[in-house]
Amino acid sequence: MSISTPTTPPNWDHTPEQVIELTKEFIDRYIKLNDEIVAIESPTVDNVLIPLARHENKEDHLANQLSFYQYVSDNKELRDAAQEASRLVDSAFIEQGMRVDLYNVFQKVNESKDEIKDPETKRFLEKVVTAFKRNGLHLQEEQRNKLKELQKKLADLGLEFSKNSNEEEGFELFTKEELEGVPESVVSQFEKDEESGKYKMTFKYPDIFPVLKYAKHQETRKRAFIGDANKLKQNAPLLENLISTRFEVAKLLGYSTYSEYVLEERLAKNEKRVLDFLGDLQKKLTPLAVKELEKLKQLKDEDFQERGLEIQDEYYIWDNRFYDNLMLEKEYQVDNAKIAEYFPLESTVSKMLGFYERIFDISVVELKDDDENKKIWHSDVKQFAVYQNINHGSPKNEFIGWLYFDLHPRKGKYGHAANFGLAPGYLKEDGETRSRPVTALVCNFTKPSKDKPSLLKHDEVVTFFHELGHGMHDLLGRTKYGRFHGTNVPRDFVEAPSQSFEYWTWSVNEIKSLSSHFETGEQLDDDLIAQLVKSKNVNGALANLRQLHFAFFDMKLHTISKEEDLRKVDLVSLWNNLREEICLISNGGIDTYGYGSFGHIAGGYESGYYGYLFSKVYADDIYYSIFKKDPLNVENGMKYRDSVLSKGDSRDVLESLVELLGREPTLDAFLEELGL
Incomplete structure (x- = not known):
């Protein structure tokens, strides 16, 4: 078999200093290109748009690679440098994306867009011009400067939220007895706390999920769930700040809500269509979810009776993975550990x-x-x-x-x-x-x-x-x-x-x-x-209602149209009450900060979680x-x-x-x- 020669893959031997140096060089080349474009007297597709496209083609991989270290490197200095690189690039892109002189050049090229024969090139131009407009180039200088600062603030907040998530190292300590039911293959991988001799359950997926799914003691699952939900409490004020800053951005740009701004370029197009879709789905799923919940509650009652425990009136959020798994084992003979x-x-x-x-x-x-x-x-x-x-x-x-x-x-x-x-x-x-x-x-x-x-x-x-x-x-x-x-x-x-x-x-x-x-x-x-x-x-209905909880929480925060309503927002109450209302499962009267782990809403999926x-x-x-x-x-x-x-x-x-x-x-x- 004849195989074509692969291209050379990226090198992965950068030092923290090189990450910063290469990032600055990347930014300098980008600014130099834009300065050259602005200096062109008779802008055309060939001398303006194509050079930009070629620059993006050749250069974007470097920014992606240098930023990627913050998610995967085992060197904290390199992770920190990668995050700083992301901050520098975000800041530069915000600055350059709000250059009126650059916008004017592309507007001139756009006047002759109907002459462009290649559909993808024409689409490229349309996207560039649209991005400038969405960056507020129609605003007065004072408003543009204000918008620029807000966009930089959003970028910094998003990076801090992400860094907290990546650096999270929380855990709960349990005795061997408290972990009854959790497979030995899982427990054996837990570190032991030197001082107490207890097992250290981190909030990483391979640790937390088996405990929530298999731990027979309800108190163990409760502690695991609450600990996991509160592991990133420090992100709570960051999200509050993100929401209020996005609100300001939307208003400056002339949109009634931030959601209206975001959805303009999505398939859904507007918030009404999204909310109608989610609302209709909730109505269809809820009756089926009620039936599913009744069966799970019955299974819980039977389990408590078998173990000689006093039956509880409520079915709690920390019960759900355990009894969902127990149902699969008992009624469907699905043993996940065996599988x-x-x-x-x-x-x-x-x-x-x-x-x-x-x-x-x-x-x-x-x-x-x-x-x-x-x-x-x-x-x-x-x-x-x-x-x-x-x-x-x-x-x-x-x-x-x-x-x-x-x-x-x-x-x-x-x-x-x-x-x-x-x-x-x-x-x-x-x-x-x-x-x-x-x-x-x-x-x-x-x-x-x-x-x-x-x-x-x-x-x-x-x-x-x-x-x-x-x-x-x-x-x-x-x-x-x-x-x-x-x-x-x-x-x-x-x-x-x-x-x-x-x-x-x-x-x-x-x-x-x-x-x-x-x-x-x-x-x-x-x-x-x-x-x-x-x-x-x-x-499945309950599982999809969980997704609806995330989606509605996201939409409610980004469809606020009045400042007085923004001031009234209580994220803790909204998160917890909305979950009980939509998912139909009790929080046990305990409010948690689960939205501190909701990374989607902090960067990339704001007013977009419905997309799943x-x-x-x-x-x-x-x-x-x-x-x-x-x-x-x-x-x-x-x-x-x-x-x-x-x-x-x-x-x-x-x-x-x-x-x-x-x-x-x-x-x-x-x-x-x-x-x-």
Whole structure:
């Protein structure tokens, strides 16, 4: 097999000093370009827009890479330098984005936009001009300066919120007796506190989730839940400040609410459509959730009776994961701990990559330690070269990008699961060759022990498939300009491809193919797979109401239109009361600061969390229409790639969906999946 030579991947050996130095040089080049553009007497697409596009194409990867260190480096000085680099870049972009002289040049070019023949180039110009307008270039100088300061303040607050999250090191101490029910494989990985001899449960996913799911003692779960909810209390005032500052920004720009400002460029378009969508979903889900809750409460009563405990009137928020899991075990014979034995990380990842390799006719090759192209930021990281098999099986393979996996928790590392697009793909100046993307999956799965490999619970398999879906969206992009590449699509669509890929983890044949017992190599038996698939939407209404809680909390904070209403906002009450009202589950009279961990609302998803549910409409339609009958159909996979994934945001996403589906998207599959 002939394989095209990969491009050189990024180096990962920067010092903190180099991060700052390279960032300043990056900013200087950007300002120099803008100064040159402003000096042009007769601005055109060729001498203004194309130089900007080429600059973005070549330069943006550097800013992404230097910023990325703050999420993954085990060197605190390097993490701090990366955060400072982000602050410097944000500040420079805000300054340059509010230059009236620059805006005037692009306005002149925009006057002749109808002469532009290439649709993607025309879209690029429209996006640039729109961004200037949304930066308040129509305002008087005093107002522009005020807006500039507000935008910088927002950037700094977001960075501080994120830093607090990444640096979080809280824990709860428990005795072995208090951890009764938690699998020994989990407890054995807990550090022991030298002073008390108790087990230290951190709030990292591999620690907190098993305790909430398996700990038999309600008081243990309660302490774990409350501790986790309050672990980032210091972020509470930051969010208050973010909300009030966003309110000021919206008013300065002439919008009634910040949500109106944000949604203007989203598929939803306006807050009424979002609130109607969420409200209608709540009405449909609530009756079903009430029934689910009744069954869970009954299960709790039976459990208390069996253990000789006094039955409680309430079903508490810290009860939910435990009794949800108990229901799966008792009524569906789904033993999550047992199932995890069939998904050892190494083989599961290999087989998971195999699905994507087949569907999209690609090859994913892991680099060995002696490969000169292997460049990683930590010894835990795996690096892959990805190739597109041209013409479905031609002996010649085309290199299409670099893929990184950073899968285990460590001090200072980003604590959730996410895909980071580090370098976009784009068409080079020769109009023929392409610069290839670099993308990274950052997750927090249990580390292997002396006795066992890292074992993935099924929900972690789903998470991995989801994040790898983002990675594939990135790798399969084929746009002319980097700013439209891969996942650079509207926020209320960006989750749709990944959500559509989650279905493979609930498909009978695919689950069996993925599974391999860590000791025997045996696959999951058919009965257990059938029960697992049957359990997919168990308590699904309650799970979706939880998502609605996040979405409504987000929207309520960003649809405030009057200053007096802003002053009345009590985040603690809103967060806790809204959860009880929507999720139907008691807080036990205890208010927590869970929104301090709500990273989405601090950066990127403000007035946008609804997008997880909104995009699922498209995801479900895609899977039901294209893949449900034949999940591994290569022709349909290539069609999905060519119609949607490769196009990124180079054209309207709805246009891509219509090309794929042969019609406008509908709610039918979404409602069917929810059982409505």
